[in-house]
Amino acid sequence: MADVFGAVTDSALNWIVDFAHARAPFLFNYVAPSLRILTDANGNPTGTQDLWLVCAPVPDSLLGPNMPKYRRMSPFGVPGIPVKLPYSIQIVDATIDFYPGDQVTLPAESLPPLNAQAMALKISLLFGFPCTNTDLVSAIIQHQTAAMLFAPIRWPVLPVTDLLCFTVDVFATGRLAVQSTPTGGPYPLQNIRLIVDGLELVDIAPKGLEGAIECYLTAMLRNYVLPQLVLGLQNLVISTLGMTLTPHLTLNLPNNPAIEQNELRVWLDVDVT
Amino acid sequence: MTDVTFAVSERAFKAAFNKAYPSLPSLPFDGSNTVLGLVWYGVEGAIHIEGAGDIDFEDGNTFLVSELDIGWDKLILRFGFDIPPIKIGGFCLIRMPEDSWFFPGECILPFPGTTIFTGAPDIGPITLNLNAIIPYVVSEVSGRYKIGIRKETDAISGKSYQRIYADPEAIDVDPISINDTLGKLPTIVKAGVAVASAQMLAFLPQAWMVDVVLSFLGVPTVTAYLLDLLDIHDDMEEWLMDVLNVSIGVDNLLMQLILDDMLKKDAVFEIEDPYPFVPAGKIDVADFGGFPVPPATPEVEHPAIAASILNASAEFDEDNMFVRFDFGP
Known part of the structure; x- marks a missing residue:
């Protein structure tokens, strides 16, 4: 029997996601800002200012004025355009569903229903990219060429006022596994990994683009998001104990951590001397 | 179904209990009693709670500590004589x-x-330092505790917690027993009686009066008189146990001492409430945008993202303590 057991429901995690969404919007909105050109009374440019363009409006945080809405990202470059391009990526919805699945309706490609010990994740991503107006790009090229003769001023990013927006729904299914590495001590080093069984992007073409995005998202889920979730539960259990103990996953259980009965479950043993 | 469930085994619970409940520095106590109007006994001691030797969960919200280990740090017996005026x-x-x-x-x-x-007492108090026999003092303590969870605010940090306490419902202290395997006790007691004899003789202004007083008391020697008063015979261990357990009632002293100390103890477990999913921290303004009010400094402190803990409960079921709670705004 394990020393400590911890379980959290998928409903609770989804509630936490929504709760955090309203209070820390910068965790869900990633933006490479555009520029607003500031002018004097005669219309002459005097400087620039960040212009945070997004596709869906983001309300102010419920936690007050020190909570930003957006996390700054680096703009990306495209050959032939002498300035970087702004964009926004917004997580507008995220739902976690532990076996047996009852919160996420999986697409047919994901072969529903969920298998035992499996979980599903649905994330709705709202992308916004600028349209590079040809006249504007030409004007910038001319301006920067002229400016280089007198002063080394370059536009850091394309100044636009709106974005072209589209939504991508991502469905992922996976399960947790533990990779144990012997350490020579009584307990092996345990790394919790997510095995992604399937990841589907709905309505993305061509297939190559869909496949590339799926690769990026799979790596992100496998290496960061879900292991953090399990470690978070593990830390919650141990911090609640209020003790400085070295916990390790209880060995010789059929599934640990486990995903069952709509819960993520972890069994831990602690070294008590 | 509650949002979060913990289960803690008896083994892990005992580890947490033994972290929260041992008492250091030790617990001093002082008690005295008068027996038959002649002999006055007092005890001065100190113990510390070492922890639970064995814990058994009961159904509901109580658990039994069948062996509460305590250690003796000091044991001094005091006695005096309140001899009727002659x-x-x-x-x-x-x-x-x-x-x-x-x-x-x-x-x-x-x-x-x-x-x-x-005087009152006329002779004494004489002290018998029994520290040398502390290793041979056997104290068996057990107790029944009730588990409870309540929200409290820490006076120092200002943070609030759901704290799980083990409140003692009953402490039972068995009469202490002494197993003086090295036979140190007779020497200690005889030394104390010798001191008492000397003190008694000091009361008599004239040496010749000793015989007069002894004739009044009807005994051959002062020492014999004191041994008779103290009711000391051959078995020193039995005498000392009788004094401590019956005359002084040291078990009641210890029971109250342990009870009072445990009621003041820290929580066995605690959960921060509101529970911070994202702790408060500083952020570099340049890396973020969309502040409702543009910050005046390059760095700002953002508050924690924390949810309240609702419907918290703690109860025992078979071999586990279950803690359950929900999150709420």
Whole structure:
């Protein structure tokens, strides 16, 4: 029997996601800002200012004025355009569903229903990219060429006022596994990994683009998001104990951590001397 | 179904209990009693709670500590004697002969009389330092505790917590037993009685009065008198256990001491409430945008993202303690 057991429901995690969404919007909105050109009374440019363009409006945080809405990202470059391009990526919805699945309706490609010990994740991503107006790009090229003769001023990013927006729904299914590495001590080093069984992007073409995005998202889920979730539960259990103990996953259980009965479950043993 | 469930085994619970409940520095106590109006006993001691030797969860919200280990840090027995006052009446030490021409028949050297043993106690307190036999003092303590969860605010940090306490419902202290395997006790007791004898003799202003007083008391020697008063016979261990358990009631002293100390103890477990999913921290303004009010400094402190803990409960079920709660705004 394990020393400590911890379980959290998928409903609770989804509630936490929504709760955090309203209070820390910068965790869900990633933006490479555009520029607003500031002018004097005669219309002459005097400087620039960040212009945070997004596709869906983001309300102010419920936690007050020190909570930003957006996390700054680096703009990306495209050959032939002498300035970087702004964009926004917004997580507008995220739902976690532990076996047996009852919160996420999986697409047919994901072969529903969920298998035992499996979980599903649905994330709705709202992308916004600028349209590079040809006249504007030409004007910038001319301006920067002229400016280089007198002063080394370059536009850091394309100044636009709106974005072209589209939504991508991502469905992922996976399960947790533990990779144990012997350490020579009584307990092996345990790394919790997510095995992604399937990841589907709905309505993305061509297939190559869909496949590339799926690769990026799979790596992100496998290496960061879900292991953090399990470690978070593990830390919650141990911090609640209020003790400085070295916990390790209880060995010789059929599934640990486990995903069952709509819960993520972890069994831990602690070294008590 | 509650949002979060913890289960803690008896083994892990015992580890947490033994972290929260041991008492250091030790717990001093002081008690005294009077027996038969003649002998006054007192005890001065100190113990510390080492922890639970064995914990058994019961169904519901109670658990049993069948072996609460305590250690003795100090044990000093005090005793004194409240001897009834003895009045030695006045008489004439030298009286003139009746046929003397000078104050015939008159007492020229009278003894005015005196009353001795008027103090309370008259002799003592004499201290018997029993620290040398502490390793042989056996104390068996058990208790039934009730688990409870309540929200409290830490006075220092200002943070609030759901704290799980083990409140003692009943502490049972068995009469202590002494197993003086090295036989140190007789020497300690005899030394104490010798000191008491010396103190008693000091009360008598004249050496010749010893015999007078002993004749009043009806005993051959002072030591015999004190041993008789103390009811000390051959078995020193039995005598000391009787004094501690019956005359002084040290088990009741210990019970109250342990009870009072445990009621003041820290929580066995605690959960921060509101629970911070994202802790408060500083952010570099340049890396973020969309502040409702543009910050005036390059760095700002953002508050924690924390949810309240609702419907918290703690109860035992078979071999586990279950803690359950929900999150709420």
